[in-house]
Amino acid sequence: MESSALLTTDLGALPLLARGKVRDIYAVSPDPASDLLFIASDRLSAFDHVLGSGIPDKGRILTQLSLFWFDFVKDVVPNHLITADVSEFPASLQPFKAQLEGRTMLVKRAQMFPVECVVRGYLSGSGWKDYQATQAICGIPLPAGLRESDKLPEPIFTPAAKINTGGHDENISFATVIETIGAEHANALRELSLAIYAKASAHAATRGVILADTKFEFGLIDGQITLADEVLTPDSSRYWPASQYAPGGPTPSFDKQYVRDYLESIHWNKQAPAPSLPPEVVTNTREKYLQAFHLISGRDTL
Incomplete structure (x- = not known):
């Protein structure tokens, strides 16, 4: 039996710092240096709009997969996780356990880099569009004659600028990353991103899954890239x-x-208000997320 979707969170007087398309971020206390609470809701966005329907358990799936991968790559790079065990959260959070269970991470506050660290191993999405126009992605030249979904000769780092206005992130060159955060940090983020992708894609391959591309976010905690x-x-x-x-x-x-394909099929104009999804689309989407979780983590239950 599927649970209902959690579309919004309410933690009383706890300071809400941000409500994104999926995640709600709270400060654990009014102290500006306090730890943060990341809660993954069951909201679903498409074409830059949050849809009228949520996907039950989606937030739990995203959180549990993140926990799996944080542990899997911890020898490559440290992460911001303190604990995901709600019983270890501060006493002030215990009354909200029902909202938090399985979908929440207590994390250290980081000074975030204003760069999306994208790694592509295959030609798809905006990378395919860039390649068709310029035979390159983010200024990185690629061989002629590649097809959509082709495996690239080697994985490439194709950063994007973080744009918090609701629009798509904008692909940028590595030179722009250097201008933005300095050469030392830019090179470190590129090396770490490619190393994480290499380890993660190798694991995914053993599970019958191709990791075509992904994006990471990094910050500084006590001066260390995290x-x-x-x-x-x-x-x-x-x-x-x-x-x-x-x-x-x-x-x-x-x-x-x-979901995007369904929305295209009903000719939605991609303007607010975003439509709700029929029950079968909700159910099928949930199954896709669950299948990814089961395959990658090897776990049967959330």
Whole structure:
């Protein structure tokens, strides 16, 4: 039996710092240096709008996958996680346990870099559009004659500028990253991003899954580069079932492309208000997220 979708959170007097398309971020106390609470709701966005329907358990799936990957790559880079065990949260949070269970991380506050660290191993999405126009992605030249969904000669770092106005992030060159955060940090973020992608994509391959591309966010905690936010979820990554991989066109994925395709089919004008989804689309989307979780983590239950 599916649970109902959690579309919004309410933690009483606790300071709400941000309500994103999916995550609500609270400060644990009014202290500006306090730890943060990341809560993944069941909201679903498409075409830059939060839809009228949520996907039951989506927030739990995203959180549990992030926890799996934070642990898996901890030898590559430290992360901001303190604990995801609600019983270890401060006493002030215990009355809200029902909202928090399974979908919440208590994390250290980081000074975030204003860069989305994108790694692509395959040609898809905005990278495919860039390649068609320029035979390059973010200024990185690629061989001629590549097809949509082709594997790239090697994974590439294709950063984007963080734009918090609701629009799409904007692809930028590595030179722009250097101008923004300095050469030392820019090189470190590129090396770390490629190292995480290499380890994660190798694991995914053993589970019958292709990690086509993904994006990471990093910050500084006590001067050390730290992996933050979510990591390697179907919301931040393009996962393909290896059994259905066929370059030369779009590849089926474990993300919300299924929802985008439905919205295109009903000719929504992509303006507010965003529509709700029929029950079968909600159910099928939930199954795609669950399948990604089960395959990647090897766990049967959330």
